[in-house]
Amino acid sequence: AISFYPTKNLGGAGDGGLAVPSTPEIAGALGMLRNHGGSRTYYHDIVGTNSRLDALQAAVLRVKLKHLDAWNEQRRANAEYYTRQFREISEVTPPVEREGRYHVYHQYVIRVPKRDAVREYLAQRGIGCAVFYPLALHRQPCFEPFGCAEADCPNADRASKEVLALPIYPELTTDQLDEVVEAVKAAISHA
Known part of the structure; x- marks a missing residue:
């Protein structure tokens, strides 16, 4: 897991992060967890959260990454x-x-x-x-x-x-x- 907390070397404008899974199974589970526990829109198979990186954070990180x-x-x-x-x-x-x-x-x-x-x-x-x-x-x-x-x-x-x-x-x-x-x-x- 990589933190993009604002004070980090590569920090966003707000909270954010990146998970780098080691297997497809872990990637699938993480994908569900970050998207309210859903494997498809509006259907929640497990309890999850909204942990999707928003476009603003991604834009800030993209600019900062160059430096x-x-x-x-x-x-x-x-x-x-x-x-x-x-x-x-x-x-x-x-x-x-x-x-x-x-x-x-x-x-x-x-x-x-x-x-x-x-x-x-x-x-x-x-x-x-x-x-x-x-x-x-x-x-x-x-x-x-x-x-x-x-x-x-x-x-x-x-x-x-x-x-x-x-x-x-x-x-x-x-x-x-x-x-x-x-x-x-x-x-x-x-x-």
């Missing part, structure tokens, strides 16, 4: 710049791009102790940052009935307290990247 490679390259350049700067700061753990892998940085997420203090410091200076996953998966309320909250997952718990996403969009200038880096440094020294 996606350049945008991704700029995101990668921004990420590389951040990573070079953050390697100098022992309290910051930047993301790692493994050999043979190619990251397009929908998000640039650092790990930093005292994350909430750093986030607050950045926010006070008008620097956008976010914590997208404040709870480790096994701590989510939907998993409580399965006893997952009792699981011993110290790395996941620690990560959920340290992760902070920084601005990474392609239009960032070097001055703006430097402003973010300097603010993170200052936040750490004040935390």
Whole structure:
């Protein structure tokens, strides 16, 4: 499944997505689910939803698709710049791009102790940052009935307290990247 949520690298003007089925059977089931559960017009074989991508979203995505490679390259350049700067700061753990892998940085997420203090410091200076996953998966309320909250997952718990996403969009200038880096440094020294 591919998300076209507006903040994604290739985002529409509103919600949308694409499912890429691996078999004809899955394709048929997905086709029914996205079209109110119907195998033909006005006959609903299963409970489904209206998940059809509308023409406006498709038009926006078609125009934006032409720019996606350049945008991704700029995101990668921004990420590389951040990573070079953050390697100098022992309290910051930047993301790692493994050999043979190619990251397009929908998000640039650092790990930093005292994350909430750093986030607050950045926010006070008008620097956008976010914590997208404040709870480790096994701590989510939907998993409580399965006893997952009792699981011993110290790395996941620690990560959920340290992760902070920084601005990474392609239009960032070097001055703006430097402003973010300097603010993170200052936040750490004040935390």
